[in-house]
Amino acid sequence: xxxxxxxxxxxxxxxxxxxxxxxxxxxxxxxxxxxxxxxxxxxxxxxxxxxxxxxxxxxxxxxxxxxxxxxxxxxxxxxxxxxxxxxxxxxxxxxxxxxxxxxxxxxxxxxxxxxxxxxxxxxxxxxxxxxxxxxxxxxxxxxxxxxxxxxxxxxxxxxxxxxxxxxxxxxxxxxxxxxxxxxxxxxxxxxxxxxxxxxxxxxxxxxxxxxxxxxxxxxxxxxx
Amino acid sequence: xxxxxxxxxxxxxxxxxxxxxxxxxxxxxxxxxxxxxxxxxxxxxxxxxxxxxxxxxxxxxxxxxxxxxxxxxxxxxxxxxxxxxxxxxxxxxxxxxxxxxxxxxxxxxxxxxxxxxxxxxxxxxxxxxxxxxxxxxxxxxxxxxxxxxxxxxxxxxxxxxxxxxxxxxxxxxxxxxxxxxxxxxxxxxxxxxxxxxxx
Ligand SMILES: Nc1ncnc2c1ncn2[C@@H]1O[C@H](COP(=O)(O)OP(=O)(O)OP(=O)(O)O)[C@@H](O)[C@H]1O
Ligand SMILES: [Mg+2]
Numbered sequence: 001x002x003x004x005x006x007x008x009x010x011x012x013x014x015x016x017x018x019x020x021x022x023x024x025x026x027x028x029x030x031x032x033x034x035x036x037x038x039x040x041x042x043x044x045x046x047x048x049x050x051x052x053x054x055x056x057x058x059x060x061x062x063x064x065x066x067x068x069x070x071x072x073x074x075x076x077x078x079x080x081x082x083x084x085x086x087x088x089x090x091x092x093x094x095x096x097x098x099x100x101x102x103x104x105x106x107x108x109x110x111x112x113x114x115x116x117x118x119x120x121x122x123x124x125x126x127x128x129x130x131x132x133x134x135x136x137x138x139x140x141x142x143x144x145x146x147x148x149x150x151x152x153x154x155x156x157x158x159x160x161x162x163x164x165x166x167x168x169x170x171x172x173x174x175x176x177x178x179x180x181x182x183x184x185x186x187x188x189x190x191x192x193x194x195x196x197x198x199x200x201x202x203x204x205x206x207x208x209x210x211x212x213x214x215x216x217x218x219x220x221x222x223x224x
Numbered sequence: 225x226x227x228x229x230x231x232x233x234x235x236x237x238x239x240x241x242x243x244x245x246x247x248x249x250x251x252x253x254x255x256x257x258x259x260x261x262x263x264x265x266x267x268x269x270x271x272x273x274x275x276x277x278x279x280x281x282x283x284x285x286x287x288x289x290x291x292x293x294x295x296x297x298x299x300x301x302x303x304x305x306x307x308x309x310x311x312x313x314x315x316x317x318x319x320x321x322x323x324x325x326x327x328x329x330x331x332x333x334x335x336x337x338x339x340x341x342x343x344x345x346x347x348x349x350x351x352x353x354x355x356x357x358x359x360x361x362x363x364x365x366x367x368x369x370x371x372x373x374x375x376x377x378x379x380x381x382x383x384x385x386x387x388x389x390x391x392x393x394x395x396x397x398x399x400x401x402x403x404x405x406x407x408x409x410x411x412x413x414x415x416x417x418x419x420x421x422x423x
Contacts, residue, residue: 049413069419077417083375084410087418089367090229093336098418127231127334131371145418 001025002046002153002183007055009041009204016041018204019055024183026196028175030212031185032219033201039185042201043157046183047075060152076151076180080158082138083131086145091133092117092126095145116148120174136167143174156184160191189216228287230331236278241337242344244329252322261310264317271324280331288327289320296320339364361420365411376403 002024009017017038031039044050045057048068057064059071079085088094095113102109117123120140125133133141139159146154160168172191175182184191192198198215200208200222208218231237236244258264275285289296296316303312339360346356380399389395 047417049416072417072419077414079410079414079417081410083372084407085414085417087361087368087411087415088364089335093334093364096336101419127229129228129371130368131375 001058001060002029002181003058004042004045005056005058007045007052007057009038009045009050010053011041011050016204017045017052020204020206021055022199022206022209024181024197027181028195028197029181029183030192030195030198030215031183031201032187032189032192032198032216034223037201038204039201040157042199043077043155043183043185046153046155047072047077049077073149074152076146076149076154078139078142078146078154078156078159080161082135082142082162085142086130086138089129090126091122091128091130091141094130094141095148098145098149112148116144120144136163136170139163139167139171143171147178151180153181153183154178156182156186158186158188159184160186160188189219192216228327228330229334230280230284232279232332234278234332236274236328236332239332241333241341244333245338245341248325248329251325255318255321255325258318259314261313261317264314264321267321268317268324271321271328274328275324278328278332284331285324285327288331289324292319292323335364335367369407369411372407373400373404376400376407 004020004022007017007020008015020042031042033039041050045052045064046059048057048064048071051057051065051068060074062071064071086094088097092113095116096109099109099112104112114123114126117126120143122133122137122141122144125137130138130141139162143159160171163171168188168191172193175184175191176194184195186192192212195212198208198210198212199206200215200219202222207222208215210218239247255264255267258267272285275282296319299319300312300316303315342360342363343356346354346359349356349359377396377400380396380403383399384395
């Protein structure tokens with residue numbers, strides 16, 4: 001469960017979020033809004049990359065301000081640009097990096113890495129340099145490196161923005177099949193089909209909070 | 225170590241990273257001490273044989289020494305003119321053999337194995353307050369950032385060409401530095417998100 005209580009965030013002297021209150025119990029929650037409306041900031045709040053200037057964010061019963069490290073162990077985060085989050089030179093090593101503190105024996109880590117890569121069709125690239133992957137494959141690798149830890153919550157900030165239609169659909173399918181709770185900030189409205197709840201953010205406020213269809217209709221009107 | 229590892233099953237692949245690094249150090253020392261062109265030619269033959277043992281193929285071997293080809297050529301020409309032909313051969317071979325040896329370790333060893341080895345070797349530094357895990361992560365990040373930043377440089381250059389900007393250090397340098405800093409920033413966030421800051 002993710003709970004925002006009257007959250008305000010000021011960044012560089014600007015009020016980026018102005019009083020967000022919401023309790024997210026649904027399994028799949030989307031966040032849409034114009035450029036600069038505060039979607040990324042909202043997403044970052046969930047694992048404590050951004051902390052509220054006022055108010056509080058509680059995730060799985062923990063305050064993001066005090067227990068960010070603990071929260072991050074259970075909340076996976078996928079960024080828009082996979083180049084920024086792939087930290088190891090080769091594909092398999094990057095996935096293994098996630099498991100470095102699992103305490104598992106090397107052989108077991110290796111087995112889990114291979115399995116995770118196979119699940120996302122990356123098995124033939126295991127020992128390739130990450131920079132040789134296509135943009136879509138890099139995003140799959142980023143996702144793979146997060147999912148191998150089996151997080152309770154997955155937060156994604158525009159995961160499909162750099163992807164072509166086929167890779168976007170692939171990511172959408174993966175999301176649909178995931179048992180985890182998901183919070184996705186996106187401009188890709190197709191991604192939100194089948195979601196349980198969509199928040200529309202505008203100028204740092206939630207201006208609509210509804211089932212996807214109604215929320216998206218509201219968003220389209222807002223953008224018209 | 226730019227992620228140039230080539231998977232394989234040769235003896236060289238299976239040797240522990242520490243043994244290979246120590247061997248590299250020892251071999252390079254020997255190569256530096258050798259002065260006869262014949263001895264160095266012998267060393268070159270040994271290195272070629274090692275490449276054959278590794279089974280990575282001739283193309284991969286060439287890729288290791290290719291970056292120094294012009295340097296080697298210039299070095300040879302200079303020594304040829306300023307010293308003796310024998311010295312020119314010896315000096316050039318020395319450089320090429322050392323680079324080829326380093327390359328051989330690179331293509332047969334995963335970066336993660338090198339890092340794990342470094343972590344062990346550097347662990348006494350803990351006493352001096354240095355965290356070897358952080359240090360080895362830093363090295364991995366540096367390796368990983370080379371292609372990212374060079375990709376960035378290509379994009380900046382292309383964008384400028386598309387806009388008809390003439391070559392200028394400033395027009396190239398500023399966006400590159402800004403881009404590199406932004407990359408460093410997001411990388412830091414990504415590390416935090418992947419749970420590294422609490423170690
Ligand atoms: N570190 C920062 N310092 C100052 N201002 C910031 C900072 N980060 C974000 N902002 C500002 O906060 C506002 C909201 O940013 P945010 O990235 O959350 O928007 P967004 O909805 O994700 O936009 P986009 O759709 O373009 O990704 C923007 O106006 C942005 O300029
Ligand atoms: Mg954003």
